[in-house]
Amino acid sequence: MRISILFFSGTGNTKSIAYGYSQLLKDKGHDVAVSSIETASTLDEHDLLIIGGPIYAGNMPHELIQWVRKNIPKTSSNKIALVYSTSAGLQNAHGVKSIGKKLSNKGYTIVDLLAYEMPRNFYIDKYDPTPEFLQKQQFKNAAQMIADSINNLQIDKPIEFMESVLLIDIMADLFSIMAKSLGKNFSIDESCISCGICEKNCPKNNITLKDKKYHNRCILCTRCIHNCPANAISYKKKKIEPYRVQYKIKL
Ligand SMILES: Cc1cc2nc3c(=O)[nH]c(=O)nc-3n(C[C@H](O)[C@H](O)[C@H](O)COP(=O)(O)O)c2cc1C
8 A cells, every 4th residue: 555644743752653653554565655744745646644743722733734725635536544643631632633624525534533642742831741651651552552543444434524623723723823922932042052953943944043033933833942952942031841752662
């Protein structure tokens, strides 16, 4: 089978799951292509599409929703899709429905919607980081869930989308507007070593290191704050313990 895996990942959790799927499916002899929406503008030919994104305030990031709307053409052939999210808790992981419904409207048969519980990357104003023992367990659980979801693909029992996703999509639109202004709370202090990692890695080219400035395109992915080797980035002048993916999906 030809399989395309597409994802957006701010800090690596969603990417880890994407590469977990890729590894498992390649081991099973499938032809797999993995891409991030940051570098891809089209999808390779596929029979199965796997799409993943993190949950931001209950839905997928606005960028990922827009990518799906704009760049995935309608299909009349028998393409199937699996959608997954990663989030710190599972109560608000509605984003899979939003992407699932859009793909269904484009002619895909949706075979699974999965919510992976992964370490929290957003503990700036409230919440605590996920303790290490739990991070380890979450990566272990994720490996099992990846394998189960592929071994039990219910191609003959597609998911029906009765509910409207309008409200959660409005929330994603509003969140992306809020993120632009909340992003102005990030600042780079004098401990900056000018390595350029934040500027180079920002998915929205929102940082210029020369004048240590954040512009107004932030999506709050938190990649900058968690990947600064000097921990020189603060939010509302507050430093946080960085989150970095430190476990592997072992299949
Ligand atoms: C701006 C923002 C909002 C978030 N909102 C939620 C949320 O509503 N519910 C939740 O469980 N996790 C939330 N999270 C946590 C992330 O969904 C979670 O850590 C995810 O696995 C990060 O994926 P990534 O490493 O691929 O970026 C949020 C994270 C960010 C950055």
